[in-house]
Amino acid sequence: MKGVDTVSGQVVILGIETSCDETSAAVVADGRTTLSNIISSQVPVHQKFGGVVPEIASRKHVELVNSVIQEALNEAKVTFRDLSAVAVTYGPGLVGALLVGVSSAKAAAYSLDLPLIGVNHIESHIYANFLAKPDLELPVICLVVSGGHTDLVYIENHGNFRLLGQTRDDAAGEAFDKIARAIGLGYPGGPLIDRLAMEGDPEIVDFPRAYLESGSFDFSFSGLKSFALNYLNRVSMTGGEVNKADFAAGFQKAVVDVLVDKTLAAASEYKVRDILLAGGVAANSRLRKEILCRAGGMGLRVTYPDPVFCTDNAAMVACAGYYKYRRGEFAPLTLNAVPGLKLGADKY
Amino acid sequence: MFILGVDTATSVAGAAVIEEDRLISERFVNNLKTHSENIIPMIKQVMDDAGIKPDHLHAIAVTGGPGSFTGLRIGMSVAKTMGQVLNIPVIAISTLRMLAWNVYGVNGIICPVLDARRNQVYTAVYRSAPGDFEELLNPAALEIDRLVSGLMQFDEGVTFVGDGIPVFGPFLKERLGEKAHFGTLINSRPRAAAAAELGLAKLKAGRLPDPMFLQPVYLRKSEAELTWEKKHGS
Numbered sequence: 001m002k003g004v005d006t007v008s009g010q011v012v013i014l015g016i017e018t019s020c021d022e023t024s025a026a027v028v029a030d031g032r033t034t035l036s037n038i039i040s041s042q043v044p045v046h047q048k049f050g051g052v053v054p055e056i057a058s059r060k061h062v063e064l065v066n067s068v069i070q071e072a073l074n075e076a077k078v079t080f081r082d083l084s085a086v087a088v089t090y091g092p093g094l095v096g097a098l099l100v101g102v103s104s105a106k107a108a109a110y111s112l113d114l115p116l117i118g119v120n121h122i123e124s125h126i127y128a129n130f131l132a133k134p135d136l137e138l139p140v141i142c143l144v145v146s147g148g149h150t151d152l153v154y155i156e157n158h159g160n161f162r163l164l165g166q167t168r169d170d171a172a173g174e175a176f177d178k179i180a181r182a183i184g185l186g187y188p189g190g191p192l193i194d195r196l197a198m199e200g201d202p203e204i205v206d207f208p209r210a211y212l213e214s215g216s217f218d219f220s221f222s223g224l225k226s227f228a229l230n231y232l233n234r235v236s237m238t239g240g241e242v243n244k245a246d247f248a249a250g251f252q253k254a255v256v257d258v259l260v261d262k263t264l265a266a267a268s269e270y271k272v273r274d275i276l277l278a279g280g281v282a283a284n285s286r287l288r289k290e291i292l293c294r295a296g297g298m299g300l301r302v303t304y305p306d307p308v309f310c311t312d313n314a315a316m317v318a319c320a321g322y323y324k325y326r327r328g329e330f331a332p333l334t335l336n337a338v339p340g341l342k343l344g345a346d347k348y
Numbered sequence: 349m350f351i352l353g354v355d356t357a358t359s360v361a362g363a364a365v366i367e368e369d370r371l372i373s374e375r376f377v378n379n380l381k382t383h384s385e386n387i388i389p390m391i392k393q394v395m396d397d398a399g400i401k402p403d404h405l406h407a408i409a410v411t412g413g414p415g416s417f418t419g420l421r422i423g424m425s426v427a428k429t430m431g432q433v434l435n436i437p438v439i440a441i442s443t444l445r446m447l448a449w450n451v452y453g454v455n456g457i458i459c460p461v462l463d464a465r466r467n468q469v470y471t472a473v474y475r476s477a478p479g480d481f482e483e484l485l486n487p488a489a490l491e492i493d494r495l496v497s498g499l500m501q502f503d504e505g506v507t508f509v510g511d512g513i514p515v516f517g518p519f520l521k522e523r524l525g526e527k528a529h530f531g532t533l534i535n536s537r538p539r540a541a542a543a544a545e546l547g548l549a550k551l552k553a554g555r556l557p558d559p560m561f562l563q564p565v566y567l568r569k570s571e572a573e574l575t576w577e578k579k580h581g582s
């Protein structure tokens with residue numbers, strides 16, 4: 001197999017990501033230098049349906065994946081022959097969507113006789129932090145928050161992920177989407193609520209916070225969501241009007257408070273000095289501000305990726321792939337999409 | 349000139365290598381494993397059997413649809429990416445035409461039927477012509493009743509091929525009687541070699557579309573779009 005020792009000494013990895021509604025390809029050198037990161041977002045395509053339609057997402061991926069790959073190579077000024085490996089998200093995600101990326105990556109790896117690396121989508125979100133700060137030292141606690149996930153993860157060393165807690169119902173981003181829809185903001189809800197909340201007072205509506213059993217690192221947002229929907233109902237039935245900005249600010253604060261409390265508790269319990277944020281909701285301004293402020297007071301450092309690396313993107317896949325490349329964790333050409341892939345539980 | 353054929357459009361996965369006038373190697377499985385796991389190792393096998401490396405290929409032919417949405421995308425993603433990496437043409441061949449090719453030259457008309465669920469078939473109607481087919485009905489998703497009334501207008505035998513036979517065969521036999529003939533086990537499923545052979549013909553004829561944005565022909569919109577159109581009008 002070619003590529004394990006490149007002439008230049010650099011490990012150049014092509015990453016491919018199609019787990020949900022972004023078609024993305026990237027070229028990353030040595031796990032730290034992003035030579036290109038092309039993201040073709042399908043958000044406008046799904047907007048009229050109020051959420052991602054898996055069949056439409058899959059169709060879009062197959063239409064776009066090759067041009068996105070080409071653009072990534074062109075922008076990085078490399079050719080297929082310069083690559084050391086191909087890394088691809090193989091789960092978790094929408095199975096039909098994942099299959100497009102997985103099939104393309106396998107075809108490329110086979111045609112080029114290069115190592116194939118299967119990457120867990122959640123792990124890649126975590127690794128987006130290593131693009132920001134390659135000298136980051138482990139162990140760390142990472143909070144992964146997105147439309148599909150709310151996971152609290154302890155990472156002792158590379159490739160060793162321990163899931164401390166996760167959501168028992170809605171993901172944090174999902175709760176944002178539902179509440180945004182309920183107050184007529186549209187989709188995707190997270191950034192819209194974030195923006196609106198800046199003009200609101202979070203103390204006007206007293207939203208509940210679910211901490212679950214003491215010591216638990218799990219999350220639950222369904223109670224908060226029901227409270228919010230009931231509140232809107234009650235107000236509209238009594239002919240009142242909700243101040244949307246105050247409502248959004250209060251809701252957002254309720255979500256963020258629980259996320260931050262549990263993350264800091266995990267950091268204390270596992271005696272780490274570094275906290276990472278990952279996933280789409282990691283771009284939330286209130287979350288960033290709150291955790292920076294409170295972690296600072298405890299002598300903890302917080303790292304989060306640039307907003308573009310918080311959304312689904314292939315640079316983070318190539319970065320996560322790099323660490324697997326160094327460990328020689330290559331996938332066979334039978335690699336399949338695993339829609340329910342668990343953290344730290346590779347299926348190959 | 350080596351052509352690789354790739355097919356994952358139905359429950360079958362297939363790969364084949366042809367060289368001009370010779371089918372060198374072919375694999376066909378209908379083993380209920382996922383196409384995603386099967387197809388690249390199968391391609392590797394037929395390439396190894398043919399004694400060639402990916403660099404030796406001149407073109408890739410792939411089933412262009414209709415068929416299983418996911419299956420079509422697996423084959424299409426594989427073919428498009430191999431074509432891109434190797435910088436060679438990718439040629440999409442209709443699943444229905446491939447099926448008809450299996451019985452090319454029979455008397456009467458040929459009617460491939462793929463089970464499209466909801467009492468529909470993906471179908472087309474062909475008549476053998478020198479070296480090719482005359483297309484009497486364009487590929488479409490049709491109610492089985494509508495297909496039958498269409499076929500009644502032809503005063504000749506009809507040979508059915510495709511995975512719709514186990515589902516609709518008895519009904520077709522009942523309605524068309526003596527006129528209905530059915531493909532056998534070996535010729536009523538798509539064959540990757542047929543994609544390769546028809547692909548070679550298209551390649552020689554030239555005028556191929558840019559493979560970069562090639563997409564499967566689904567012949568049906570997604571459920572979400574159909575529901576949306578019902579609610580809002582299309």
Ligand SMILES: [Zn+2]
Nearest residue numbers: 125146311312
């Ligand atoms: Zn994600």
